[in-house]
Amino acid sequence: MNNRNVEKLHPVQLVFLGFMLQTTLVVFSLPRQVAEAYGTNGWIMLFVYSLIVTLNIYLFQLVYNKGSGASAFSIMNDTLPMVIRAPIYIIIAVFFTFDAVFISKQYVYLIQLVTFSTTPAIYLLCAFMIAVLLFLAHPVYKMVRIAGVLFGLAMGTLAVTVFVWNDFSFSRLTPFLFKEAAASSDLMSKIDIYLPFLSYEICFFLFPYVTAGSHLFRSFYLGNALTTLIYVYTTILCFGFYSFEQVKHILYPTLNVFSYIEFPFLIRIENLVHSVFLVTALVTVVFNYWVSTSALKEVIKVKGKWVIPLSLIVLSVVLTIPYTTRAEMEIALQWAGRSRTVLMFFLPLLMLFLIFIKKKVKR
Secondary structure, three states: OOHHHHOOOOHHHHHHHHHHHHOOOHHHHHHHHHHHHHOOOHHHHHHHHHHHHHHHHHHHHHHHHHOOOOOHHHHHHHHOOHHHHHHHHHHHHHHHHHHHHHHHHHHHHHHHHHOOOOOOHHHHHHHHHHHHHHHHOOOHHHHHHHHHHHHHHHHHHHHHHHHHHHHOOHHHHOOOOOOOOOOOOOHHHHHHHHHHHOOHHHHHHOHHHOOHHHOHHHHHHHHHHHHHHHHHHHHHHHHHHOOHHHHHHOOOHHHHHHOOOOEOOEOOHHHHHHHHOHHHHHHHHHHHHHHHHHHHHOOOOOOOOOHHHHHHHHHHHHHOOOOOOHHHHHHHHHHHHHHHHHHHHHHHHHHHHHHHHHHHHHO
16 A cells, blocks of 8 residues: 555544544443443443453554554564464454454344344345445555544534433432343453453554554554444433433343434334444445455455455455354353353563564564
8 A cells, every 4th residue: 555545544534533433323332331341330340341441452553563553464474484374364264254244244133123123134134244344345554544434423423412411410320330230241241341452453463554654553442432432422321311220131231222312303213213324334344354355365365346345345244144143142152152252362562572583583
């Protein structure tokens, strides 16, 4: 990529991208998950998860600095034989692809539940995937710019929650910490609270597309901070809007809050909200498929820019056809997220080790 294109990745656009990647439909169900896992005032733990994300981004920053800006693919291509690096690339492609398709199906389930109850899910999923494919047709710097524009829609929607502040009560938060968590809560349910913060790791694959002036890591630190504030805000809002027991039993507490907002020109605003949040799901899914495509291109050399992304989309949709219920999709997404979390802590450590070995060999 030439410098002219690289320079188009502005720090502010990258902040917006980081926020859009992390803030998906999980914001609708997060208050319930936090209430079940940690109990009263469990929102405090969201700051802990945010610190873990910051640590992971710092590991990516170390790789960038120690590797002089070389991409993860370049580092592995220079130090590992194909027989070792090919499985790593395939694993990356698999994890990001399945994350993308399950996020897509999660969104389709939501809009089918709320609006298109009689429309077959596969039709809605195919329409969504067409939008994903059209998005992927653009160069990376243009995709980042589009994500920055869509950021305004997401933030504007969340701003509407000011109209329910009159029904908010601090007394519902209670003075107790981490009490009355769900009886079924275990260690894995607490680990799964980390999954809504995922997709920040896309920055690890943006190394070739940034310059020093892009301030990639500072931008993603700020994007994660903004995401954390939004998650904390929506969780506290739901904890103070409903009773604690209600929060634990409402499937999508945040979305439900919007149903209490009415305007003379718009009654069911929640229908508009989940439609607008299409853009956050779209951005996350697109960049997940972009990482998968980039990884597979290191293993499979084919002509035509549509072959690999189209193949990944079709294959992932076909392979996940058996997952039709919300419970099945949530379980699959949880395991995909857990695996990806491990991978994203392992990869930078592997890169740092390879950089160290490479420098030792040169001496």
